[in-house]
Amino acid sequence: MILEKRVYTIFDLIKLSFKVAPTLAVVILVSRLMVALSGPALIVVTAHFINTSLAVVNEAVSPEQMVLPIVVLGLLSFLRQVVNVSNKYIKSKFLIQTRLSYRVELVEKRGKLAYRYIEDPDTYDLIKRITDSADTQIIDQYQNVLSLIDITIQVAGILIILLVNVWLVAPIIVLFSAPAFYFGAKAGKTVYEAERDVSKVERKAVYLAEVSSGRDAVLERTLFGYGDKVTRELWNRFEYVRVHKQAARKKTDTQLAISGMLTVVTAGSVMLVLLQPVATQLISVGLFISLTTASISLSNTLGGWLPNVLSKFTKDVEFLKELSQFAQLEEVEDALLSPHSTDFIFEKLVFKQVSFTYPGTEKKILDNVSFEIKPGKHYALVGENGAGKTTVIKLLTGQYLNYKGDILLNGKELKEYSSSDLKSVFSIAYQDFAKYQLSIRENIEIGDLESTTDDRLFKAISDFKLTDLINKLPKGVETSLGKITEDGVDLSGGQWQRIALARTIMNPAPIKILDEPTAALDPMSESRLYEQFEQIMEHTTSLFISHRLGSIKLADEILVFDKGTIIEQGRHTSLMAQKGKYALMYQSQLEWYKKDESEVKADA
Incomplete structure (x- = not known):
């Protein structure tokens, strides 16, 4: 059981992935940790490579000493490339596993919900937000958490190297990195709140898009000529969504710009502070070059990648809050079960x-x-x-x-x-009865999947005067209805109604x-x-x-x-x-x- 009735916390950003696909989650975790740890390792190996190269140039050591650092650098680069390529394949496998387990549970949960939630617009919007992104949400959350771990390891690795060699630089990185984390997290919350606030308008816009271009409304759209009006309304709603999202984006861009400026200052400060130790030979030239290069890379990470990852991470945390609400919505007992008995004796x-x-x-x-x-x-x-x-x-x-x-x-x-x-x-034929894009047989037999026979099926067809219609169709009762398949057939409103009534009387x-x-x-x-x-x-x-x-x-x-x-x-x-x-x-x-x-x- 993946979906549980409880309050979800940030730890579930990882735990959910291990519930959906434990083996794949472990593979992703190990591979990402290997890449993250390779970052600090690259600093040390690169420093050794530069120092050895200079020593070879100065004829202080033999050229054979270059073999080991070159091999290690090649292996580390190869490892990072392999992990990046394999992660794409693993993600596709993960998504398949999500559809087979987590999405199925979400659909079952949705099917069990008390009917009042379907008629409540706010709750229905919540349900849509949770279920529409089910395929990618878990793996994306997991990858975002691992990205944060990756950044943390990179920062920690550089800090450890600096503490060992030039301890004064470490507090500078910590001082300027903290605001970057803060503004990145704040930006993510702003974006998620904006997306949540416009979700109702977006849902109506999607509906209007179907009305303005869909097949079901094409005749009335042509007859009444309302296409332009619907298009204008559609444009207004999309414009509303754009304006509100753009306002949120401007706010987040400001926050992320401040974060980026701080990280640039961080990188510049590190390089300035390192000049004196390298001049006094407290650190080697190779380590100086390696650390300054790493600082520039870290600056780009903290200024660009980190705010983006933190923004997504904060959105994921907000999503978990709504997942908690969704998971705790009241369910109807036995909602998905077949009728308990096919021979219920009604008395009064x-x-x-x-x-x-x-x-x-x-x-x-x-x-x-x-x-x-x-x-x-x-x-x-x-x-x-x-x-x-x-x-x-x-x-x-x-x-x-x-x-x-x-x-x-x-x-x-x-x-x-x-x-x-x-x-x-009870067996009910509703005013807005369903028109299933299935065969005629399946449309009617849905009324009683447990004990339908051909005799009962064709009696229902005969009772509702559908025999002549079906005899004219090339595949008879196996004819598909609707336009999903190439040989699908459309029925008139009255014929669809007779199909629905036949389905009703099939039910015992x-x-x-x-x-x-x-x-x-x-x-x-x-x-x-x-x-x-x-x-x-x-x-x-x-x-x-x-x-x-x-x-x-x-x-x-x-x-x-x-x-x-x-x-x-x-x-x-x-x-x-x-x-x-x-x-x-x-x-x-x-x-x-x-x-x-x-x-x-x-x-x-």
């Missing part, structure tokens, strides 16, 4: 004075709602948009459990059922729910499809949700919702006789059906 469902308010709001969406659902009956929830109909479904399926009152399923409080238990009870759950999945159809087409569904689901418990009343006249019980309460209840005929809200709504919609009926007759 009772709503008893149920009230509900969405988290973070004060308005009651449901207010003391009570009703009862019995097996084998057809029920309909009707009312205007926002009356609370879909919220009932969210409560029934356990998406929200913070309701007041009682929801009793077979006499047992709904909150006592696990998520996998509830999957055994005893209660079938239709949450306005046919809202895109004209009233008469919707009414016919609902009547067809009622016939197919005869003697099966079903629950229809609609604001179109002509579709649900045959329901055994109609519940009329208004502002979160049930104001009327009964069959169509009795509700019409009451001449209340239902009757007024039905009369106002009656013209739709008369018009559609006359058009059908005219076409005939």
Whole structure:
């Protein structure tokens, strides 16, 4: 288990890598340490090489003395080159391992999250920030930490050499290096905060980019000519992001410039201080040249590489704070499990004075709602948009459990059922049903992956009048839908809806729910499809949700919702006789059906 419910600290920048790919993490660590230690070694070897060269020139030693320093210098250079090349290969292997383990856990965690997080914009942005960069985040964090270790070893190596030879120079490096670390870290925090603040705007900009150029909206984009307006809005959002990031960048550039100036002063000071020891022969010429060269290199490192690494390191620390928040988000038990049972026997469902308010709001969406659902009956929830109909479904399926009152399923409080238990009870066709870019067979069989047979599949296809369509396709039920594959086929809205309904009845759950999945159809087409569904689901418990009343006249019980309460209840005929809200709504919609009926007759 890589992802844990706890607060992540800076030590996790290393520990996570060892959890994802322990062997590769060790290889990277050893190779990077070898390169880091080779830096101070190069100073000593280079000094020895220069001193030996001068001695050979002065005929103080034989030329054979040059062999060893040349060989060592060559080996150190070769080692650094090999490590740099191999690290690219190791990183690619590391990324593959990340996708196989860490990313899978993040996806599973996301799938287990309580539904309220998906509907909360701030939490959803947090989820996106954590999961979108999962592939590269861990290895980049690890490499950044190792880069800091690398720099630390280089600085420490030079300090040790100086302390041994010219101790006065060491405090100078420490004095000027500390601000470089400070400003580099401050710059990283500034950049991360800026990126976090504009993440919402960036997400909307990405969506607008898809609207302005994507395939799904191409017809309406052409018809209504809104392309220019969307492009301007897209430009405004990208400009907002650019301005805010640029402001953060200016701030960080100032901080990094100060850091760079200090490191240049450091290198200059080191060289000046070393002039007197080399003049008095306290240190050799070779060590002087080697140390001054190393100081210049260190200046470049502290002025350029260090602030960049520290900036990334600080961003990584800020990321860990959000990873801690993400890891501790509440999960739904058994959310990813298949239905607990395929033979759940439904006896009765009772709503008893149920009230509900969405988290973070004060308005009651449901207010003391009570009703009862019995097996084998057809029920309909009707009312205007926002009356609370879909919220009932969210409560029934356990998406929200913070309701007041009682929801009793077979006499047992709904909150006592696990998520996998509830999957055994309800099969739902939503208004925004999924259009899977898979084969027709797979689109329908998703409804019951455990016990689907060809007989059940083709019966569902026949029940929803899809046989003729499928027979005309070159690959029949194996035909791919959508445009991911070259031979993919697009369906009409009505055909997609029939696929979704077929998927719903494939599921063995005893209660079938239709949450306005046919809202895109004209009233008469919707009414016919609902009547067809009622016939197919005869003697099966079903629950229809609609604001179109002509579709649900045959329901055994109609519940009329208004502002979160049930104001009327009964069959169509009795509700019409009451001449209340239902009757007024039905009369106002009656013209739709008369018009559609006359058009059908005219076409005939």
